[in-house]
């Protein structure tokens with residue numbers, strides 16, 4: 647029989663709170679990515695946030711600051727949130743993988759996409775964050791986040807912007823990753839893609855304002 651894959655599950659505190667989870671995750675070695683990252687970049691935002699955003703993994707900036715979405719993709723995200731009528735401080739922001747995965751290119755550290763095994767190893771942290779925050783809507787930014795929560799066969803292109811009822815949270819909504827907008831080939835495409843992204847965030851914001859079914 648194959649040994650069970652190593653995940654962060656045994657590290658989840660018996661009484662999880664956001665500070666307790668953050669502290670436990672700081673020492674996570676469930677996959678080899680901790681060896682290269684400067685630090686664990688845990689999620690941030692209030693418990694009880696109506697919207698929880700999941701990215702892929704911290705980038706170069708986030709690895710240094712220790713906070714999610716502080717680099718160029720984060721700045722685009724901040725502007726889009728504002729246009730969608732949302733404040734970053736009212737949202738819980740996190741990533742599917744909590745260490746920066748990179749490869750050296752000269753003096754630069756180039757982002758490398760996490761593999762399924764690394765996403766699975768890190769998933770207990772994401773699940774615990776979701777259980778504590780109890781969001782009304784989870785927004786998955788890009789394929790890694792969407793597939794972490796909706797299964798590896800999930801295609802963002804086919805179901806982008808759809809409010810998907812779920813057992814993890816009342817709704818999940820998958821959209822593109824803001825870094826993909828930064829890679830747009832020209833300014834017109836970037837403008838159009840930003841508009842679509844803002845539209846997806848507006849839909850999530852509207853669903854976030856609805857009360858959970860149990861409370862109606």
Ligand code: URA
Pocket residue numbers: 701702703704705708713714715716717719720741825
């Ligand atoms: N990209 C992500 O997916 N997450 C971050 O925190 C930063 C960039």
